[in-house]
Amino acid sequence: MRIVDICEVTKPIASPIRNAYIDFSRMTASLVAVVTDVERDGRRVVGYGFNSNGRYGQGGLIRERFRDRILEADPASLLNEAGSNLDAHRIWAAMMQNEKPGGHGERSVAVGTIDMAVWDAIAKIEEKPLFRLLAERKGVEADPRVFVYAAGGYYYPGKDDSALRKEMRGYVERGYTVVKMKIGGASLAEDQRRVEAVLAEIGDEARLAVDANGRFDLETAIAYAGMLRTYPLFWYEEIGDPLDYQLQAAMAEFYPGPMATGENLFSHQDARNLIRYGGMRPDRDWLQFDCALSYGLVEYLRTLDVLDRLGWSPSRCIPHGGHQMSLNIAAGLGLGGNESYPDLFQPYGGFPDGVTVEEGHIVMPELPGIGFEGKSDLIAVMRALAE
Numbered sequence: 596m597r598i599v600d601i602c603e604v605t606k607p608i609a610s611p612i613r614n615a616y617i618d619f620s621r622m623t624a625s626l627v628a629v630v631t632d633v634e635r636d637g638r639r640v641v642g643y644g645f646n647s648n649g650r651y652g653q654g655g656l657i658r659e660r661f662r663d664r665i666l667e668a669d670p671a672s673l674l675n676e677a678g679s680n681l682d683a684h685r686i687w688a689a690m691m692q693n694e695k696p697g698g699h700g701e702r703s704v705a706v707g708t709i710d711m712a713v714w715d716a717i718a719k720i721e722e723k724p725l726f727r728l729l730a731e732r733k734g735v736e737a738d739p740r741v742f743v744y745a746a747g748g749y750y751y752p753g754k755d756d757s758a759l760r761k762e763m764r765g766y767v768e769r770g771y772t773v774v775k776m777k778i779g780g781a782s783l784a785e786d787q788r789r790v791e792a793v794l795a796e797i798g799d800e801a802r803l804a805v806d807a808n809g810r811f812d813l814e815t816a817i818a819y820a821g822m823l824r825t826y827p828l829f830w831y832e833e834i835g836d837p838l839d840y841q842l843q844a845a846m847a848e849f850y851p852g853p854m855a856t857g858e859n860l861f862s863h864q865d866a867r868n869l870i871r872y873g874g875m876r877p878d879r880d881w882l883q884f885d886c887a888l889s890y891g892l893v894e895y896l897r898t899l900d901v902l903d904r905l906g907w908s909p910s911r912c913i914p915h916g917g918h919q920m921s922l923n924i925a926a927g928l929g930l931g932g933n934e935s936y937p938d939l940f941q942p943y944g945g946f947p948d949g950v951t952v953e954e955g956h957i958v959m960p961e962l963p964g965i966g967f968e969g970k971s972d973l974i975a976v977m978r979a980l981a982e
């Protein structure tokens with residue numbers, strides 16, 4: 596049993612939207628295939644992965660460094676003890692040889708993308724949904740019913756309050772009970788008007804979360820907190836710079852409601868620093884680390900260990916990114932849910948065909964691997980890469 600090839604292609608996921616920090620007019624994502632010599636059901640097992648939106652494709656790093664380290668390793672060194680399957684932890688170690696610690700940069704995105712494809716292959720070789728395999732290995736019960744919320748509410752040219760309300764109404768009609776919108780890309784007064792427009796639209800049918808994408812300095816963060824805390828928000832997300840733990844800690848004094856952050860922290864060490872120094876409150880705040888951006892599930896398992904040691908339940912994690920990999924982690928390891936972008940970043944985001952949102956939850960279908968084969972537009976793009 597061995598990995599015979601690793602293919603990467605960088606694909607556009609461009610759109611005219613913007614958040615408080617970036618626009619997505621040139622956004623790209625890496626799509627990766629890990630091709631094995633294993634056959635299941637008369638078909639070669641190929642694992643697939645891609646990176647989340649918000650960081651660009653990683654073709655350079657994947658092709659120049661990480662792919663070759665796996666392909667040049669002794670194939671037997673990448674298998675589990677029994678030699679019956681690939682071992683994600685050993686493959687991860689092969690990728691990360693000769694890499695210094697710290698200064699994570701974006702190699703974490705390249706490694707996370709390959710790691711996703713490795714786990715897809717492993718679960719396919721075992722002929723199980725990844726969420727079942729993860730629960731089994733951890734000795735816990737899987738729960739295929741996962742909370743999901745609708746992320747959107749971006750700024751884009753010509754978008755007025757009525758378009759924003761219509762977008763949010765669409766999410767509520769599709770079964771979501773929590774919707775998210777961007778703030779920090781306009782004046783405070785304008786954002787307050789937008790927030791009030793959305794709250795008037797959704798009434799008590801759904802809750803609203805807001806996301807500042809790390810835009811605010813302390814003064815602005817506090818000014819927004821004074822405005823936002825008058826509404827019953829689901830959370831106030833990524834208020835200041837992702838690495839400014841002191842700012843995050845200070846916000847607890849000004850914002851009693853739930854806060855969320857972590858999508859731009861890319862390692863278990865960074866996650867640990869957030870918990871140590873960021874003043875996050877385990878009874879109400881949310882952690883959004885996204886394995887596809889942060890060295891993959893092998894590293895995410897370390898992050899969950901760190902959280903456990905520091906008294907945090909996995910149910911406080913609702914990852915960023917809206918991909919099926921995190922849906923599997925949520926269903927298998929008891930996360931609090933997952934992000935979803937109902938109208939964005941297709942075909943990569945979303946659910947397998949036929950899966951619908953009901954009362955803010957989806958039920959995972961029993962598909963081998965991560966479940967990409969159940970999403971026809973996505974698997975068509977994936978198979979074009981490697982099958």
Ligand SMILES: O=C([O-])CC(=O)C(=O)O
Nearest residue numbers: 614649746806808915916
């Ligand atoms: O706009 C983005 O970069 C995505 C984001 O923050 C989120 O999904 O929370």
Ligand SMILES: [Mg+2]
Nearest residue numbers: 806832833858
């Ligand atoms: Mg965010």
